[in-house]
Amino acid sequence: MELDVRHLRALCAIADAGSVRKAALQLGMTQPSLTTQLRRIEKAIGGLLFTREQSGSQPTPLGRSILARARPIVADMSALVSAAKDAAANISEAHLRIGSTGNRAVAGWLRRLHTRLPDTDTTIHVDVSATMLLQMVATQQLDVAFVHEFTGFPLPVPSGVERRVLVAREPQFIALSASHPAAERPVVRLADLADDRWVVDLTVEDECAALRRAFTDAGLNPRLVHVRDNTTAAELVASGEAVTPCQPTTSAREGIVIRPLRDDPLTVRLFMVSRPHTTCAPDADALYADLKASYLELAWANAAYRLWLLRHNSPLLRSDEAAPGARPSSAAASCLAPIPVTLPAPGPAPASARAAAAPSGWRSPSAAG
16 A cells, blocks of 8 residues: 555644544544555554553654654645646735744834835734644745744754744733732743742643743743633633743733743744745735834833833834834934933832833733744
């Protein structure tokens, strides 16, 4: 028996669905038919690819090895079929396919793109896996993607993909209950949160590993709570049951405050990826300029993050690098003058400082980049 793309697609479906039954439904097959096909594939390869347990089907070491090679092939074939269908239908309408991990800058990015490219059909694909998004750009399923990687945990950027770094070192702040003792401080130390539970999302690549490394460096071992639901995570934080890392552009909500972490123990790199010389997509430099303008708009609107940028003399503040329209107006810039650049020592802060560090509104804390 010779394996073809149909067999590889079946293996990927079983791995993604977690069971033969669910995979069969997705593939439009009966469970016995897919089970028989799997046995034939395993016989042809000469080894067991999945273990059958009550909880579902889990790849064996051999299965994981086969899947690592199968996924790019299946993705390439999907891209080929999609391109062929577009060519056959003689589609003339301009289109732009964007991918992103969770980030608040995406909404402003899309708004700018719609304004600048009103005749372009723009779609957005959001995924917690930055690796998957990079692969989708490499296989031409996406034109561009905006992703993050935790410092010390570099992402595997496929060959043929061009990267433009937006922020080389973005600090991750902490979301905690307004009643938390550390909420009175303008800057929080990891040690202040040593006894707290930390909400993490295991589906966010490397978040848990990066947190554990930061705790180890600080000589701490706090408890982790694995929560994928953003609403539940926010309620746990508001009630004081847990704290969670969050993007520095995150807005607070009732019962929750956002604070910087002293010495920035958890940071990420933000960058945009695209394929050079892609004729069907708009100019990548223009896409990047729109993304940067959107990010700067958010950064300047958040008092706590604005203070961090000023204190660290961030490259984002340089007028020669800022995208048109991203810098605050003269009137808005004049309002920044009273903000102190030197952080105060830990301890109770005056009400004015607390108010400046806790902007209104809320964005779910689970996205970390």
